[in-house]
Amino acid sequence: ARVAVHYVVACRACSRCLDEAEQFCTAYGMVGNTRDGGYADAVVVPAANAVPVPDGVDLGHAAVMMCSTATSYHALRRxxxxxxxxxxxxxxxxxxxxxxxxxxxxxxxxxxxxxxxxxxxxxxxxxxxxxxxxxxxxxxxxxxxxxxxxxxxxxxxxxxxxxxxxxxxxxxxxxxxxxxxxxxxxxxxxxxxxxxCNDHTLAEVGDLMAWAEAGTLDLAPVITGEVPLDVGAVNAALDRLDSHGPGIRTLIRPA
CATH class of the missing domain: 3.40.50.720 (NAD(P)-binding Rossmann-like Domain)
Structure with a gap:
């Protein structure tokens, strides 16, 4: 299956999760921060965090969607x-x-x-x-x-x-x-x-996938670079980001 990882890991049972505020879950975790796997070939996450990617949506676009696009959407909703x-x-x-x-x-x-x-x-x-x-x-x-x-x-x-x-x-x-x-x-x-505005919610990601599948949301202009999953290449991309170098979003694509 084609999936993208929602990096906010939550219990989905506490009062905050039930109020659609999972980023403040009492058992909060984050893939790539409190949980390993942000830059890995494989990662284990709860089933709910594996978001199906429609066939018509590019996986690179989905990767961008799960972070910056979702946070922008949450900001507009806020x-x-x-x-x-x-x-x-x-x-x-x-x-x-x-x-x-x-x-x-x-x-x-x-x-x-x-x-x-x-x-x-x-x-x-x-x-x-x-x-x-x-x-x-x-x-x-x-x-x-x-x-x-x-x-x-x-x-x-x-x-x-x-x-x-x-x-x-x-x-x-x-x-x-x-x-x-x-x-x-x-x-x-x-x-x-x-x-x-802090992060985003799993429900918001579903809206983004639907808009991307319909062609209403196009993330191609946002992706201005791509590097392999290699320590040197990834660190160089992060250095460019840290120094406010050219480009917008860089994809890390495993071989």
């Missing part, structure tokens, strides 16, 4: 995006490219892609977004949902400024830096919300 609303995606890397497509699938009237990389903005535009150069002349305001996929205080602040009254900012990018905001001006007065 932001309670409704049809007809406007979305700003700050950072169009692996998560952002998926977020652009998913926002369209969910009915967003307009999607703004904000990034410093012209090449990434060009791809995002081809996927249906309005490109805006970060710190450039583009004006961003009055969006209903903003996604901070970068994880830098300056980006978070830009996301807050972009929100319409009652807008929702979803934080996905990770940082250890401190964010300072004026509660009344930024949040209380305009009734804005700041929401966190």
């Amino acid at each position: 932001g309670r995006l409704k049809a007809g609303e406007t979305v700003a995606v700050f950072g169009v890397g692996g998560l952002g490219m998926s977020a652009v497509q998913l926002a369209r699938i969910l009915g967003a009237e307009r999607v703004l892609a904000v990034d410093r990389d012209p090449g990434r903005l060009e791809i995002a535009e081809a996927l249906g977004a309005t490109p805006i150069v970060a710190n450039g002349a583009g004006i961003i305001d009055e969006v209903d949902v903003a996604l901070d996929l970068v994880g830098a205080p300056a980006v978070t602040e830009a996301g807050l400024r972009a929100l319409a009254p009652r807008g929702r900012l979803v934080l996905v990018g990770i940082t250890q830096e401190t964010l300072t905001v004026s509660p009344y001006q930024a949040i209380v007065g305009p009734e804005r919300e700041i929401l966190g």
Whole structure:
């Protein structure tokens, strides 16, 4: 069978799991983190974590889907995006490219892609977004949902400024830096919300597989490289990622 691994391992019986919050399961585990097998030829997981991949969906696309795409989808759901609303995606890397497509699938009237990389903005535009150069002349305001996929205080602040009254900012990018905001001006007065997003759920992956099978979700533009399951090749790919090198998503494909 063709399957993809949902890396969040949960008991599926505690109150958090039953509330569709399995990433906070009291017996939480993660393949490749608390459980070995992230970069392995074979891995043992609970049957529920082996998600069937439809015949029409490329396995490489499914691999991307199980991490960045699923997290982007969870972020949009956390932001309670409704049809007809406007979305700003700050950072169009692996998560952002998926977020652009998913926002369209969910009915967003307009999607703004904000990034410093012209090449990434060009791809995002081809996927249906309005490109805006970060710190450039583009004006961003009055969006209903903003996604901070970068994880830098300056980006978070830009996301807050972009929100319409009652807008929702979803934080996905990770940082250890401190964010300072004026509660009344930024949040209380305009009734804005700041929401966190951590991973995704198994149920959300099913939606993604269906959209990919239907051809609505195309992850080909996100995959810009491929390496074999070899220590040197994998470490070189991770070094490029760590140094903010070119490319978006790199597949590791076993021989």
